[in-house]
Amino acid sequence: MADLHDSPTTTEVGEDDSIPDDPFPVVSHAEFLERAQVLLAAHPVADGYSGxxxxxxxxxxxxxELGEAAVDTDVPRLREGHVGALFWSLDLPEEERGGRAVGATLEQLDLARRVVGRHPEGLRLVRTAGQIIDARHCGRVAVVLGPASAAALDDSLGILRVLNSLGLRVLSLAGAAWADREGLTRFGEEVIREMNRLGVLADLSGAPEPVLARVLALSKTPVLCTRSAAAAVRPHPANLSDALLVQLGEQQGLCMVPLTAEQSGPTVPDVADHLDHVRIVTGPECVALSGSYDTGAAHPRDLADASRYPHLIAELLRRGWSETELSLLTWENVQRVLRSADFTARAAQRRREPTPATAADPEA
Structure with missing residues (x-):
């Protein structure tokens, strides 16, 4: 019979014994934020709308370049937020969409070019997906011009070509007389064909649903909704229904969720809810980000300026987004759309001559 003293009454853990790892470790926000910083260093943000x-x-x-407190965006904050590319809006307020729309848009375009010229160490004006990559490799934030208001065309395809020659890459269709609740007029359809030929992307945010449906069917290049979240998550006139999101996904366009409290909600989790929903409905290849900074809009807490993108990415990491899905969200989806537009434009320009059509033409 063994001695009772040889049978310990408590379990002893020796040096060679190990305690199993916690299968559900608690990851702090600081750890997610650190992972977000690393991911964004490799896959920076292409911000779809800046005012x-x-x-x-x-x-x-x-x-x-030094820093400017009067606005939401400057080079130090862009770098802190890991923003690699920025679409600069040339859109016009309602009161300027009348007789001076062309001149006002040219003034906006001139201002944008002068701003970039004054900050050569931080910003670089680009037109193509390849130039965005070059700017990033040189340590500059790539600036893409657009969207501009459709009113700037003054119903002339010649003006569209001139604006494109000056660098315009995105045109908003909201408010155009040839893109109304009946859909596109014949001239409107000709505008879309010419935009495809030039490589100018269509921004459908705020356009009537019949226009969205017709452009999605007609355009040979993907389209953008630069300021559209999910209506199923938060009802708002500019947010997209699931039916439209499905059509957008089928066309391989981009829903660029805005970081505004009115459209997306007052908190980071609210914005993440929209991104989750759009990713599920359209697929991860069709969702992107639109900071909407310097537009006068109120922003969700912790997303007050262009430096705060890592906090949003940290929330998405917490929700289980993969690195591949996040790289598509921040950078690759925008690159894909621009590359597609560039390729289609080169092919179309070999097949099709510019048309002189205006809305006043009988055929329009």
Whole structure:
């Protein structure tokens, strides 16, 4: 019979014994944020909508490379937020969409080009997907011009070509007389064909549903909704129904979810809810980001300026988004759409001559 003293009453753990790892470890926000920083260093943000040119217009002096507190966006904050590319809006307020729309848009375009020229160490004006990559490799934030208002065309395809020659890459169809609740007129269809030929992307945010449906069917290149979240998550006139999101996904377009409290909600999780929903409905290849900074819109808490993108990516990591899905969200989806537009334009220009059509033509 064994000695009772040889049978310990408690379990002893020796040096060679190990305690199993917790199968559900608690990961802190700081750890997710660190992972977000690493991911964004490799896959920076292509921000689909910035109102910076118009916000800078009234300022007597500014320095975006040093830092500018009067706006939401400057080079130090872009770098802190890992923003690699930025679409600069040339859109016009309603009161300027009348007789001076062409001139006002040219003034906005001139201002944008001068702003970039004044900050050569931080910003670079680009037109193509390849130039965006080059700018990133040189340590610059790539600036893409657009969207501009359709009113700037003054119903002339010649003006569209001139604006494109000056760098315009995105045109908003909202409010155009040839893109209304009946859909596209014949001239409107000709505008879309010419945009495809030039490589100008259509922005459908705010356009009537019949216009969205017709453009999605007609356009040979993917389209953008630069400021559209999910209506199923938060009802808003500019947000897209699931039916439209499905059509957008089938066309391989991009729903660029805005970081605004009115459309997406007042918190980071609210924005993440929209991104989750759009990813599920359209697929991860058809969702992107639109900061909407310097537009006068209120932003969700913790997303107040262009430096805060890592906090959103940290939330998506917490929700289980993979690195591949996040790289598509932040960078690759925008690159794909621009590359597609560039390829289609080169092919179309070999097949099709410019048309002189205007809305006043009998055929339009």
């Amino acid at each position: 910076l040119p118009r916000a800078l217009g009234p300022l007597p002096w500014y320095d975006l």
